[in-house]
Amino acid sequence: MLGKTYDREVCSMARALEVVGERWSLLIVRDALFAGVTRFSDFQRGLGIAPNVLAARLDAFVTAGLMERRRYADQPEQFDYVLTPMGRDLSTSIVALTQWGDRWAGTGEPPILYTHAGCGGAVESRSVCTTCGTHDPDDVQARPGPGMPAGYVEARRRGRTA
Template identity: 65%
Template sequence: MLGKTYDTQVCSIARSLELVGERWSLLIVRDALFAGVTRFADFQHNLGIASNVLASRLESFVASGVMERADDADYVLTEKGRALAVALMALTEWGDAWATDAEPPILYAHAGCGGAVHVGAACDLHGPVPADDVVARVGPGMPAEYLADRRGRRG
């Protein structure tokens, strides 16, 4: 069985996967975000997920602060959970482009005017930039010992 943590990784993607990377997790968040689902039975009905798996995912979301219990029957997203919207929109656009030949089943729109909404990379100085023009740089949270361990291992 695969573990749920990526202890050897110094990476925010790995930390994110520890919270929302299990099978069904992002689909639960999707239904909560974009379909307004809050009740256990509705998640189960919409997803066709086993009750024990759903219970486990919802409990882990509550424990990690992605969701909270509004009452005995409702699970609602916290600010932390709602912040996943852009990531899910990006996965949707990627899936529409690379994982199917079919037309998109979901389109995102601005609630205020109805205009199409898309996800993209943006530079603080120059605005939108193509994804292939984005580079990763070492940030302030990178442990010095991690960099020292990696210097001799480029291949």
Template identity: 60%
Template structure:
């Protein structure tokens, strides 16, 4: 079986430099503990201020500072000054940050099924009509893909030539 993205089943180290995979690149930005919870509170809870994140999550201030600075550096959030005296800032999601919403819904659905005892603790709804929101895997030709075993990972156009399989 051909390896895709350099994944061979071994545990990942502290860096993902050897991984040619968009999942690994995503984890470099949002894969640290607390990261997706910060984004969750920004996307779905409207949190923007340092104190809001700190109170809601109970996260240590040094860790929160590092995560927010990393999000600004990665373009997931932008820092906006909302007061001059005292000098205060808020962290606003960019389009790139808002685009994480479907991934958060998908993780929540997985958690509702596999990591929660009983009913879902949080429901996601469409603000316009109130109906439930779900995340689905879609085929551009056939529509919804229900069976995950029907999904294949194949080499894409962004694979570096030196990582392509050598023909025998």
């Protein structure tokens, strides 16, 4: 994990990055979500990730509530790592990042297509206005929400935290 490097930020995205912002994190979640991977050895083999790094990521996910450990063997003790509803909720973000990667970082046709298991239709992520539908990204504004500490925005404008 990156650690608590966003302490000055009052932003849910910064808090999310503290949980899933490390290089391997979303790839682990992707494989758990869309390839059904649950075993340490399968994550390691599929991703080519060092065992110590994988162990640290999985432990952090369990601590954060994204995954839970379920014992499947006693001798030796072995566990499945299963996504919780919190972890499964990352599917929209993973689809959105994949779409962005296909458009801006890809080298040709998309290597992965996300489809709806029920009908086979393409699954995509969109940002929409809840009042009038879709919008241009240039028309999105960020403004303080109900969770913003009093005085924080003004203090940031002056160059210090509240």
